[in-house]
Amino acid sequence: MVPGPGQQEPEHSEEERFLKSVTHRYHNPVAIRLGAGTVAQLPEILAGRRAVLVTFPEAEGLGLVARLRTILGDSLVAVEDRIEPNPDVSYLAAMYERFWREHARADVVIAVGGGSAIDTAKALMVGTESGRFDDLIALLATGKPFTPARVKALIAVPTTAGTGSEVTPWATIWDKAAGKKHSLHLPQTWPEVAVVDPELMLTLPASVTVQSALDALSHALESIWNVNSNPISDTYAIAAAREVIATLPALLKDPRNVELRARMALAALKAGMAFSNTKTALAHSISYEMTLRFGIPHGIACSFTLPMVLGRAVGVDPGRDAVLGAIFDENLEGAPRRLENFLHEVGVQTDFSAYGVDAEESRRMVMNALDGVRGKNFMGVRT
Ligand SMILES: [Fe+2]
Missing domain, CATH: 3.40.50.1970 (Rossmann fold)
Structure with missing residues (x-):
């Protein structure tokens, strides 16, 4: 509605601004x-x-x-x-x-x-x-x-x-x-x-359950801090990330619970729908060297850096902050620590040193990864 004389423009949310700023495409034929x-x-x-x-x-x-x-x-x-x-x-x-x-x-x-x-x-x-x-x-x-x-x-x-x-x-x-x-x-x-x-997932061992769930979490977050993000992939990503964080600890305690397996399967599917249109970003770019050189399983290699990458993404773009805020209950300042605690809770170390990579080597690895094809998709701090 056009505001009348003396009326103020209504406040627009970040999502409304995002929708107005550019046009978007989403395609998935599966x-x-x-x-x-x-x-x-x-x-x-x-x-x-x-x-x-x-x-x-x-x-x-x-x-x-x-x-x-x-x-x-x-x-x-x-x-x-x-x-x-x-x-x-x-x-x-x-x-x-x-x-x-x-x-x-x-x-x-x-x-x-x-x-x-x-x-x-x-x-x-x-x-x-x-x-x-x-x-x-x-x-x-x-x-x-x-x-x-x-x-x-x-x-x-x-x-x-x-x-x-x-x-x-x-x-x-x-x-x-x-x-x-x-x-x-x-x-x-x-x-x-x-x-x-x-x-088909009821008998998965705990290690594979964790690795695959964290791969899904990484797909969801990587589709958000991504230059290819769009409002449709964001919707899938928010739902997926919240569901993985809410479900994984319960699933590890009750691995043969088909309802929890179904919730995790749906979360992973939504994360897939999100990154099917954005591709991945910095955490996956770092993971390739970790897997090639150290044999770290993909789900761990692409998730142990998520708190660090989240720290680089927060505060750079108000639209991206609004989407990330929807996952972390609007507390973005505390979000990297919360994510770190979540990863520790499911048995995943978040420091490069835990994987045998020292501080200098890890800096070089991150810089290299930022220059990689997927690293270029990252919208956050690049220094
Ligand atoms: Fe992945």
Whole structure:
């Protein structure tokens, strides 16, 4: 309403100012099935198509492969379960070439597992003309978009609550021998469907529960202190971060509680929806060197710096402060300490020194990370 003579302009909230300042886009094409027992809907989703299951080696011993064979029947044409944490070119090459030789006629890849299983499936689903993995790496090394010669559809079934890979098009392919990583992301690598079934998460060990939950928390916060943030990703991120902080301590005390597992699965899904449109920022940029050099699991490597990164984000932009305030009950001054206490409570150290990195080395690492592709997304203090 236009103010009349003598009337004052109404006060605008930071969100209203943000909405007025620029236009925004949000896009996520993944269909989502969420809830206990949804894994049984796979035959309906496949609709007669032939599928290869890509999963983690322990899935067989856990009875998961047998259960999926029963659910899928003849639609399941093969099982690939030799995946490893942090998929690396050293073993992906042989797996990729055999996959395209043996399963060229399969229509769909069903990825069942954590981020490594889903990322491996994304690498496998993109077929080169020659069927050679080197050709895929060469295409990725150009850093330019390309259209794959062949592609299979992907159905992602996460068994951890954290990665968000089920609602993003990205996969990280490591080359530990060369000390680097490749980022795969194409319009074709969005999953067609994410099946998020908390019953598959009931037996996760405490260590993996913590690592994946903190990965989700990092995704949520990193989408906020991000130059690509937008009001839609913010909404998902606030809900996700609040829910992870509220749920994780209770879940660690009661790991077989399906309701708590469902809450954490939903929080991780929302965090995935948030960063699917913003990508990550400084904490993830730092994590890559910590994982490559020290073998720190991703969920710890990308979260132990969150209090420090939060300290660099607060007070820089009123719009970002308003969103962060919604997570930390409007107490931004005390927020880094509160986040630090939360991480300590779930057994995660927040000092570089706890990981064998001294003060000078950690400063160099942060500066390096700020210059990295993801570090450039960070909107906070850069000195
Ligand atoms: Fe992550």
